[in-house]
Amino acid sequence: MLGTKIQDAFNRQMNAEFHSSFLYLSMSAYLQALNLKGIAHWMRLQAEEEHAHAMKFFDFINHRGGEVRLVEVAAPSAKWDSPLAALEAASQHECKITGDINELVDLAAAHKDHASHAFLHWFVTEQVEEEAAVQEIRDKLKLGGDSGAGLLLIDHGLAQRTPHATGDA
Numbered sequence: 001m002l003g004t005k006i007q008d009a010f011n012r013q014m015n016a017e018f019h020s021s022f023l024y025l026s027m028s029a030y031l032q033a034l035n036l037k038g039i040a041h042w043m044r045l046q047a048e049e050e051h052a053h054a055m056k057f058f059d060f061i062n063h064r065g066g067e068v069r070l071v072e073v074a075a076p077s078a079k080w081d082s083p084l085a086a087l088e089a090a091s092q093h094e095c096k097i098t099g100d101i102n103e104l105v106d107l108a109a110a111h112k113d114h115a116s117h118a119f120l121h122w123f124v125t126e127q128v129e130e131e132a133a134v135q136e137i138r139d140k141l142k143l144g145g146d147s148g149a150g151l152l153l154i155d156h157g158l159a160q161r162t163p164h165a166t167g168d169a
């Protein structure tokens with residue numbers, strides 16, 4: 001059975017993951033409008049991953065006998081100054097999510113909730129990958145790829161991204 005504080009915190013994180021999904025879907029639409037179909041494709045898959053992250057919290061809360069509370073998801077921005085600005089925002093967002101996950105780990109430890117603590121380990125590891133993936137694209141754009149041929153080369157490369165296998169989102 002989930003304690004009230006953990007249940008509330010996990011519901012908040014579930015909402016934050018749904019917001020991440022909205023944010024990346026919005027970035028995908030922005031990039032698609034610029035005809036950067038490869039980066040848009042990458043962002044769309046990222047949005048799907050975030051939805052899967054939210055569903056991991058959804059399932060865990062249910063499995064532990066808790067109460068899932070779905071609330072309004074905050075609307076994301078719709079426009080950025082450039083593809084680089086969008087990736088910069090994504091990078092900052094992932095750092096914020098990492099901080100949120102770390103706080104949940106601390107909360108689970110403080111409440112001696114070992115099941116929640118073990119559940120969160122997957123997210124701790126995932127955040128390392130999430131931050132690195134977004135920062136790699138941001139850094140490539142910074143290295144002269146935010147316009148012209150460099151940008152088109154990065155766009156072409158990101159079009160190759162394939163979805164993770166189910167359960168490995």
Ligand code: FEO
Binds near residue numbers: 017020049050097
């Ligand atoms: Fe679900 Fe990108 O953190």
